[in-house]
Each structure stands twice: as C-alpha cells, then as structure tokens.
Amino acid sequence: xxxxxxxxxxEALTGNYATAYAVKAADVDVIAVYxxxxxxxxxxxxxxxxxxxxxxxxxxxxxxxxxALSAVVxxxxxxxxxxxxxxxxxxxxxxxxxxxxSAMRLPIVMAVPARAISAPISIHNxxxxxxxxxxxxxxxxxxxxxxxxxxxxIQAYRVAESVNLPxxxxxxxxxxxxxxxxxxxxDEEEVRRFLPRPVRPYTLNPKRxxxxxxxxxxxxxxxxxxxxxxxxxxxxxxAKDVDALYGEKFGRSYxxxxxxxxxxxxxxxxxxxxxxxxxxxxxxxIARERGTAAGVVRMRLYRPFPxxxxxxxxxxxxxxxxxxxxxMFGSPAEGPLYKDIATAMFIHGVDKPxxxxxxxxxxxxxxxxxxxxxxxxxxxxxxxxxxxMGVRI
Amino acid sequence: xxxxxxxxxxxPREELFAPGxxxxxxCGAAIAMRWITKTIGPNAVIAxxxxxxxxxxTPYPETAWMHPYIHVAFENSAAVASGVExxxxxxxxxxxxxxxxxxxxxxxxxxxxxxxxxQSLSGMxxxxxxxxxxxxxxxxxxxxxxxxxxxxxxxxxxxxxxVGTAVKGKIQWKKDIMGIxxxxxxxxxxxxSVAYIxxxxxxxxxxLEYTEEGPTxxxxxxxCVPGWRYPENKTVEIARLAVETGYFPLYEWDHGKLKLNPPxxxxxxxxxxxxxxxxxxxxxxxxxLTEQEIAEIEKELDAxxxxxxxxxxx
Numbered sequence: 001x002x003x004x005x006x007x008x009x010x011e012a013l014t015g016n017y018a019t020a021y022a023v024k025a026a027d028v029d030v031i032a033v034y035x036x037x038x039x040x041x042x043x044x045x046x047x048x049x050x051x052x053x054x055x056x057x058x059x060x061x062x063x064x065x066x067x068a069l070s071a072v073v074x075x076x077x078x079x080x081x082x083x084x085x086x087x088x089x090x091x092x093x094x095x096x097x098x099x100x101x102s103a104m105r106l107p108i109v110m111a112v113p114a115r116a117i118s119a120p121i122s123i124h125n126x127x128x129x130x131x132x133x134x135x136x137x138x139x140x141x142x143x144x145x146x147x148x149x150x151x152x153x154i155q156a157y158r159v160a161e162s163v164n165l166p167x168x169x170x171x172x173x174x175x176x177x178x179x180x181x182x183x184x185x186x187d188e189e190e191v192r193r194f195l196p197r198p199v200r201p202y203t204l205n206p207k208r209x210x211x212x213x214x215x216x217x218x219x220x221x222x223x224x225x226x227x228x229x230x231x232x233x234x235x236x237x238x239a240k241d242v243d244a245l246y247g248e249k250f251g252r253s254y255x256x257x258x259x260x261x262x263x264x265x266x267x268x269x270x271x272x273x274x275x276x277x278x279x280x281x282x283x284x285x286i287a288r289e290r291g292t293a294a295g296v297v298r299m300r301l302y303r304p305f306p307x308x309x310x311x312x313x314x315x316x317x318x319x320x321x322x323x324x325x326x327x328m329f330g331s332p333a334e335g336p337l338y339k340d341i342a343t344a345m346f347i348h349g350v351d352k353p354x355x356x357x358x359x360x361x362x363x364x365x366x367x368x369x370x371x372x373x374x375x376x377x378x379x380x381x382x383x384x385x386x387x388x389m390g391v392r393i
Numbered sequence: 394x395x396x397x398x399x400x401x402x403x404x405p406r407e408e409l410f411a412p413g414x415x416x417x418x419x420c421g422a423a424i425a426m427r428w429i430t431k432t433i434g435p436n437a438v439i440a441x442x443x444x445x446x447x448x449x450x451t452p453y454p455e456t457a458w459m460h461p462y463i464h465v466a467f468e469n470s471a472a473v474a475s476g477v478e479x480x481x482x483x484x485x486x487x488x489x490x491x492x493x494x495x496x497x498x499x500x501x502x503x504x505x506x507x508x509x510x511x512q513s514l515s516g517m518x519x520x521x522x523x524x525x526x527x528x529x530x531x532x533x534x535x536x537x538x539x540x541x542x543x544x545x546x547x548x549x550x551x552x553x554x555x556v557g558t559a560v561k562g563k564i565q566w567k568k569d570i571m572g573i574x575x576x577x578x579x580x581x582x583x584x585x586s587v588a589y590i591x592x593x594x595x596x597x598x599x600x601l602e603y604t605e606e607g608p609t610x611x612x613x614x615x616x617c618v619p620g621w622r623y624p625e626n627k628t629v630e631i632a633r634l635a636v637e638t639g640y641f642p643l644y645e646w647d648h649g650k651l652k653l654n655p656p657x658x659x660x661x662x663x664x665x666x667x668x669x670x671x672x673x674x675x676x677x678x679x680x681x682l683t684e685q686e687i688a689e690i691e692k693e694l695d696a697x698x699x700x701x702x703x704x705x706x707x
Contacts, residue, residue, distance in 0.1 A: 063516030067472035074476025213464035214451035
C-alpha cells in the first residue's frame with residue numbers, strides 16, 4: 001500500500017508543497033489538520049498523501065488551531081512523530097500551547113507560512129505572527145526558498161528529536177508558500193535513515209507510567225524553566241551539526257545564517273525570509289556596480305539566536321541595517337531582529353551605526369530600489385534609528 | 394449498561410489512585426477518581442484538564458497517578474486525548490506500540506467541560522475518537538475558589554454570584570451538558586453519582602468498552618465540601634439526596650435509547666421523589682433561598698422530568 005519514493009528527483013513545488021513532501025519523507029505518524037490561509041495547501045497536500053496511501057499517518061481534523069497543537073502535544077507525548085501547520089491568527093490562538101509544548105519538551109515540528117496579524121485582517125505576508133512566538137521556547141528556522149523549506153523540515157525533525165524541543169519552520173506566506181520553484185526531493189528511504197526513531201526518555205505508555213504536566217511549586221518551577229533555557233541554548237550546536245550532516249548526506253546545507261558578498265562588505269542589510277533576502281541581494285549587486293561594497297546577511301536559525309556567527313559576519317562593516325517585517329509596538333526599537341542584534345552588540349561591546357528598517361508589513365511590496373536606498377542611507381548618513389519604509393505617512 | 398459488577402464483592406480490588414494527594418477531606422471528586430482508576434484498570438492513558446483534581450494530585454515531584462497521565466491545559470483535554478488516541482492507532486499500525494489494547498480516558502471538571510473546554514469536547518465527539526470523557530461535576534470553578542460556571546444551578550451562591558441585596562445567587566439555569574453530548578450521537582453517555590458506586594463502576598466499564606465504537610461520556614456528580622458549604626461527612630448523603638429528590642437523575646443514553654436507572658427509574662412519578670428541600674437545606678450555598686425560589690426550582694425540575702420522560706419513550 002505504501003509507496004516510498006526510491007530515488008532523488010526534481011519537482012516543481014510551492015513552498016507549502018515542499019513542506020508536505022518533507023513531512024511525507026519523514027514518515028510522520030499523526031498530523032493535526034486545520035485550514036488557515038496561507039497554510040492550507042500544506043494540509044490539503046498531506047490529506048492527499050494519506051488518501052492515496054502514500055503516507056501512513058493519522059489525520060486529526062481538529063476544530064481549531066488551539067486543538068491542533070493540543071492534539072499533537074498529546075500524540076507526541078504518546079511517542080508519535082507529529083506535524084501541524086498554521087499561520088497568523090491560528091498561531092495566536094495556539095499561543096498558549098506553544099509555551100506548554102516546549103516546556104513539556106516535545107519534539108513537535110510545525111510549519112508556519114508567516115502572515116500578518118489582525119486587525120485589520122490581512123491574509124498577506126509579514127512576520128508579526130512568528131515574531132510574537134519568538135520567545136515561547138521553540139526552535140525557530142526561517143527558510144528562504146522552497147528547497148530550503150523541504151530540507152529544513154527534515155533537519156527540524158532530527159534536531160527536535162535530539163534535544164527534545166519543538167521546532168517551527170517559518171517562511172514567507174504567499175511570497176514563498178505559493179510560489180512554484182524547482183525542488184530536489186531526496187530518496188525517502190535515505191530520509192528515514194537520516195531520521196531514525198529516537199529513544200524517547202518519557203512517553204505515555206502503560207508499561208512505563210509517568211505523570212506529565214504536573215504542578216510545580218516555587219521550590220521547583222524555576223529549575224524546570226532554567227533547564228528549558230539551557231536546552232534551547234545548546235540546540236545551537238546540534239542545529240549546526242545536523243545541517244552539516246545533512247549536507248554530507250544530501251548535498252545541501254545552509255548554516256545557521258547565510259551571507260552574500262560579505263567578505264569585503266562595508267555596508268550590510270541583515271534580514272530574514274525569501275523576499276527580503278532576494279531583493280536585498282539584487283540591491284547589493286546594484287550597489288556594488290555603483291561602487292559601494294554592499295553585502296547581505298540572512299538569519300536562518302532565529303531561535304536559538306546565533307549571536308557569535310552574526311557578530312562575526314558583521315565584523316568588517318562600517319554600518320548596517322536590519323530589515324524587519326514585524327512591529328513590536330512600544331518597544332525601544334520596533335524591529336524584533338534589530339532589537340536582538342542591538343542586545344547582542346551591547347553585551348559583546350560592539351558599537352557601530354545600525355539602522356532598524358521596518359518594511360513589508362502586510363506584504364507591502366519591498367522593491368529592490370528600497371533596498372538600494374538603505375545602502376545609500378548607510379553610506380551617506382550612518383546612524384542608529386528606526387525607519388518605517390514603504391509606508392504613506 | 395452491562396452488569397460487570399453485581400455486588401460490592403465484585404468490585405475491582407487493585408488501587409490505582411495513590412493516597413497522599415491534596416484533595417479536601419470529604420471531596421466527592423476524590424471518591425470518583427478512586428473508582429475511575431480502579432475500574433479502567435492499568436492499561437489506560439489519562440488526560441486531565443486543569444482543575445481541582447489536577448492540582449491536588451500532581452504536586453511535583455509527587456503524583457497520585459499510577460497510570461500514564463498527562464495534563465496540558467484547561468480547555469483542551471479532549472484535543473489532547475484525541476492526539477493520544479490517534480498516536481496509539483498509528484503506532485499500532487506501524488508495529489511501534491508495545492502496550493496492547495490501551496484505552497484513553499479524559500478527566501475534566503465542569504469548568505473544563507461546560508465552559509472553556511466545550512469546543513474541544515465537541516470536536517472530539519464529532520470526530521469519533523475512541524475516548525472515554527469523564528466529567529466530574531461540582532457545579533462551579535472550585536479550584537480557583539468557588540466561581541460560577543455554566544454548570545452552577547440557579548440561585549446558588551458562589552463568589553461571583555454572591556447573595557447581595559439586589560441580586561441573590563446565580564441568575565441563570567444550569568446547562569444541559571448531557572443534551573449537548575448526546576446531540577453528537579455518541580454510542581454511550583450516562584450520568585452517575587459518587588453515592589451509587591455499583592451503578593457508577595458499571596457505567597465506567599460499559600463506557601470504556603464502548604470506546605471501541607467511538608467517544609463515550611460520563612457525567613459524574615461530585616459534591617464539593619467548601620464550595621457547597623456543608624460538613625465533610627455529608628458528601629455521600631448529599632450526593633444520594635441529589636438523586637433521591639430527582640435533582641440529579643441517573644440515566645444512560647445507549648445507542649440512541651435513553652434509560653433511567655434505579656432509583657431514578659421510579660422518579661417519573663413525582664410522588665416517588667423526596668422533596669427537593671431535603672437536598673437544598675443541607676447546603677450553605679442555598680441557605681438564602683426563599684420558599685418562592687424553591688418552588689421555582691421545583692417547577693423547572695418537573696419540566697425537566699417531563700422532558701426526560703419523553704426522551705425515555707423514544
């Protein structure tokens with residue numbers, strides 16, 4: 001009944017279909033299915049795989065995202081390999097369980113094609129949803145191509161199951177989730193060898209009963225949370241190792257961050273996600289043609305934050321900008337990544353001009369020209385400031 | 394219901410609910426937990442909603458549960474159990490489940506069932522997961538200190554429905570949770586009381602076995618000493634009076650057929666029911682009731698019995 005794909009081949013896939021193919025390759029046991037734009041086509045495709053006998057998984061057609069995450073928490077606690085996906089309001093509704101899933105140390109993998117948050121309601125892309133979940137204890141990847149989405153979902157299982165923490169694989173809603181790109185698919189048997197079933201220390205099994213989710217008094221609560229903090233921090237090395245191992249085996253790896261023409265760059269844009277990265281690279285090319293040594297840094301692993309890699313990447317620049325597609329209202333600086341980098345620099349005694357740029361909110365088009373303007377801004381007036389770009393004021 | 398246990402001597406001996414938990418002296422829910430765990434036997438996973446039972450039984454690093462047990466949050470125990478059930482199914486199919494025929498049981502209070510967990514419960518019932526959902530009903534949010542829930546009866550005192558000069562107690566009627574559950578056309582749903590152990594354990598066992606077909610539901614009436622304001626030694630007496638006065642009828646819904654169980658089976662005839670006052674007068678939460686208000690509750694109860702009588706004839 002099961003058809004396991006035996007060889008590698010290239011398929012034209014959207015980002016969301018790339019996710020579904022990776023989940024199939026990972027031989028997932030339980031999937032919670034609930035529709036929300038722009039995530040829906042992932043669970044549609046997975047439903048097709050199950051209906052055609054290509055994936056031996058239980059689909060739970062839950063009645064909300066809160067229940068979606070709750071159901072995969074239950075399934076993962078019982079020892080199953082699980083998957084769910086959501087966006088925007090769905091991630092907000094499930095927010096309570098994000099904290100619980102990570103604190104219960106469950107290796108759940110969830111795809112999040114990022115979408116703006118209401119109000120006003122918008123089905124389009126920005127990273128307001130993902131950024132609001134950034135401190136919930138999940139491993140967070142932000143992928144920049146359909147190929148990377150496919151590879152990262154597979155890596156995420158290996159990492160999550162190694163460290164007993166849940167992992168979120170985010171990418172641009174619509175701009176990537178619905179864009180068709182060539183994706184090289186791995187031999188599924190090879191993927192399954194890459195993802196051996198881990199020996200989980202504790203699962204819900206009557207042969208080995210455990211109590212999960214107890215009440216912790218002030219005598220104990222802090223120790224739980226401290227261990228969780230340490231576990232996520234230590235995931236950094238595991239994520240790096242798994243990416244390298246994946247590269248050896250399947251020929252593609254990405255690192256925890258990606259740099260473009262940073263070797264001799266004097267001015268850089270730091271960003272995340274496919275659209276911002278692609279356009280920033282195009283702008284860097286133009287800037288270089290016009291005599292500015294421009295480069296780009298893309299954050300791929302967002303949590304745990306690869307502080308030293310980032311500082312190293314920015315070592316040689318005179319000034320840089322951080323392009324965020326989310327707004328942290330009322331914060332000392334509205335860009336979440338900008339804030340993270342500012343914190344990292346402060347702690348490590350690095351002081352240089354860094355502009356926080358907010359753009360792409362609700363999928364406001366980020367033109368290559370806008371990115372080029374950022375390089376000009378950095379060159380002509382290097383400073384520390386938050387700029388709202390592309391908005392009518 | 395199938396008669397698995399005919400007399401008290403047939404009751405399961407093995408204790409699977411450990412002593413040392415922090416439940417109140419005389420807690421009705423504690424009695425229910427002891428019999429639930431004994432009756433379902435060791436091969437089961439328990440998913441518990443946040444509430445009195447959860448906080449009093451799992452003070453880390455101790456636990457009262459000899460079953461594999463999971464608590465996630467308040468409103469999602471049915472969704473969590475759905476996931477556990479699906480996981481067991483998938484793992485069995487793939488040869489990765491080594492514990493055999495494992496049952497999945499939810500334990501949740503009235504807040505976690507009538508109110509915040511209703512959506513999750515409805516989803517689980519509609520999807521027909523093989524899960525036994527057990528509601529222990531103490532008619533208010535007792536864990537947070539006696540606040541009104543959708544299960545709190547009319548005129549009852551709680552800390553959020555105080556007896557004031559302008560308003561006295563809860564204004565609304567109690568929600569008909571059994572009606573909501575049976576509207577999902579589940580194979581089996583029943584009410585039970587901690588005062589009628591034999592009836593309760595047979596219903597637990599029946600409901601557990603029916604999970605082969607789909608979701609089953611038990612509504613267990615569990616008096617609360619501090620919340621209802623009565624002495625610790627009156628729990629079983631009050632639970633029994635709730636049944637004898639017709640306030641909490643014992644009945645089961647078995648594949649679309651409603652059947653009243655003894656002693657409620659005689660109570661369609663009102664003269665066979667004890668006066669409601671006998672139940673109300675033992676509880677401080679009803680101490681402020683006027684004769685007129687008692688008459689109003691009685692009238693509503695008569696209407697409910699009429700409705701049950703009609704359902705029983707279907």
